[in-house]
Amino acid sequence: MKKRILVKFSGEALAGENGYGIDTKILNFIANEIKELIQNDIEVAIVVGGGNIIRGVSAAADGIISRTSGDYMGMLATVINGVAIQEALEHMGLEARLQSAIDMREIGESFIVRRARRHLEKGRVVIFAGGTGNPYFTTDTAATLRASEIGAEVLIKATKVDGVYDKDPNKFDNAMKLDEITYDEALSDHIKVMDDTAIALAKENGLPIIVCNMFKKGNLLAIAKGDFSKCSIVK
Numbered sequence: 001m002k003k004r005i006l007v008k009f010s011g012e013a014l015a016g017e018n019g020y021g022i023d024t025k026i027l028n029f030i031a032n033e034i035k036e037l038i039q040n041d042i043e044v045a046i047v048v049g050g051g052n053i054i055r056g057v058s059a060a061a062d063g064i065i066s067r068t069s070g071d072y073m074g075m076l077a078t079v080i081n082g083v084a085i086q087e088a089l090e091h092m093g094l095e096a097r098l099q100s101a102i103d104m105r106e107i108g109e110s111f112i113v114r115r116a117r118r119h120l121e122k123g124r125v126v127i128f129a130g131g132t133g134n135p136y137f138t139t140d141t142a143a144t145l146r147a148s149e150i151g152a153e154v155l156i157k158a159t160k161v162d163g164v165y166d167k168d169p170n171k172f173d174n175a176m177k178l179d180e181i182t183y184d185e186a187l188s189d190h191i192k193v194m195d196d197t198a199i200a201l202a203k204e205n206g207l208p209i210i211v212c213n214m215f216k217k218g219n220l221l222a223i224a225k226g227d228f229s230k231c232s233i234v235k
Contacts, residue, residue: 008047
């Protein structure tokens with residue numbers, strides 16, 4: 001039986017040094033990393049955030065835009081990023097399908113879990129966009145939900161750091177990397193691996209969360225093959 005994983009990319013990571021928009025060099029890098037996984041007979045699903053375009057909480061910060069509308073705007077941003085990733089994967093010669101939690105038939109399929117599983121079985125990369133389709137839930141929670149629904153063995157959170165730290169390594173020189181922590185430790189210590197809802201859902205479903213640096217070539221493949229030496233794991 002093939003290994004099945006879900007990779008969560010942040011929207012901000014797609015922006016590169018600009019801090020906004022989409023950097024096609026990063027898209028190309030991501031597509032190459034995903035291609036390596038497919039070539040090694042690993043089934044891959046993707047969830048991507050939308051923070052490089054708009055974040056619902058920020059859009060609603062001054063009260064002019066409601067939180068509900070702000071979150072829907074953020075969900076639409078994830079669809080834009082999903083289309084970009086789909087294009088990059090197809091440019092690499094891979095088959096990819098975009099499924100949205102918000103119905104957009106001209107852009108992608110509606111989310112249907114059985115169809116998603118079938119795509120994965122056929123070697124297609126499935127990109128889940130539109131978050132959960134509901135406001136007040138993050139794309140971290142969407143990633144945990146989709147990973148649980150498709151029966152992924154692990155959820156890989158691909159970030160800009162090489163794992164989980166006890167404090168922000170960009171601000172504190174004495175920050176310590178935590179190679180392995182429990183779900184309860186992540187929740188009680190408020191270590192920002194993912195939001196609490198996502199971690200609680202992962203715990204309930206026994207889904208390991210692996211945090212790694214997405215910009216280290218070969219990281220995703222190494223993790224998929226069981227090498228966790230350059231990452232942190234929450235389980």
